[in-house]
Amino acid sequence: MGVPTAGRPAGRFARPTIKGMTDQAVRVRGLRKSYRDTIAVDGLDLDIPHGEVRALLGPNGAGKTTTVEILEGHRERDAGEVSVLGVDPGRGGLAWRREIGIVLQATADAGELTVAEIVRHVARYFPRSRGLDETLELVGLSEKRDSRVRKLSGGQRRRLDVGLGIVGRPRLLFLDEPTTGFDPVARRQFWSVVRGLEDTTILLTTHYLDEAEALADHVTVIAAGRVVAEGAPASLGERDVATVSWRDGAERTTDPAAVVARLTASYGGPVPGLSVTRPSLEDVYLDLIGGAR
């Protein structure tokens, strides 16, 4: 039986070893990678503190997959410094690999195995794996433990992929477009799975802005192989600046309540035609990548 694509060997270094090496889970400086004439990654810097959920956003061809594959140790870089859990992924050994969980876009072929069988099988690769019950509980598949994998729905299958990605208790989890093809209910169920993974640093690539907003502590927007913006979803690209408009004017402010209070006082009552708007994360994102194109 083949080893599934999700849930590659993970496990745990003794924490002090890692802590002593770096205070960032991921540290990248000046990363470059070209494929013949195509510059995929063009001097990228990235810092992800331990325990953070980071979303990597960017248009098709921005260089996200190339960057993530370099971080995973699956692709060589042309230049730059890369440290993942204190180790250069180009030289990461088995102990390092056991710290990393990877959930790829393509799902594995599990043949006739049941959910419990495949989770137990993958767990054997890791010295400090989670128990079967805990893993299935985390991904909401306890009731499917004896179902054959091929009979799961697409959303259940994806949750199993995540289960296989976390069964080894990775310190760092890569989630590559994890909810593509999910229905809205399954997406929200999946989000609660991710939120339940406390203490795990997560690098999430997604094209769904609402997913980034729901899950990420910070987002990094890349375009043409470079970082074009970075910040909390609520404040990225001046998203925390609201526009207060009313019949006789408009004002941009980070404190709309104060502006409304001032206007109310000056009009001596309701402000005519008052509205307060903030850009959505999608508005800001489209501006950012539009400017980078």
Ligand SMILES: Nc1ncnc2c1ncn2[C@@H]1O[C@H](COP(=O)(O)OP(=O)(O)OP(=O)(O)O)[C@@H](O)[C@H]1O
């Ligand atoms: N194996 C490869 N050989 C040649 N060019 C490649 C290869 N992989 C990626 N590229 C090119 O490198 C650039 C960055 O691609 P990459 O897959 O990293 O982008 P991405 O941000 O992940 O895109 P998407 O959102 O479409 O998955 C693109 O121009 C792509 O065509």
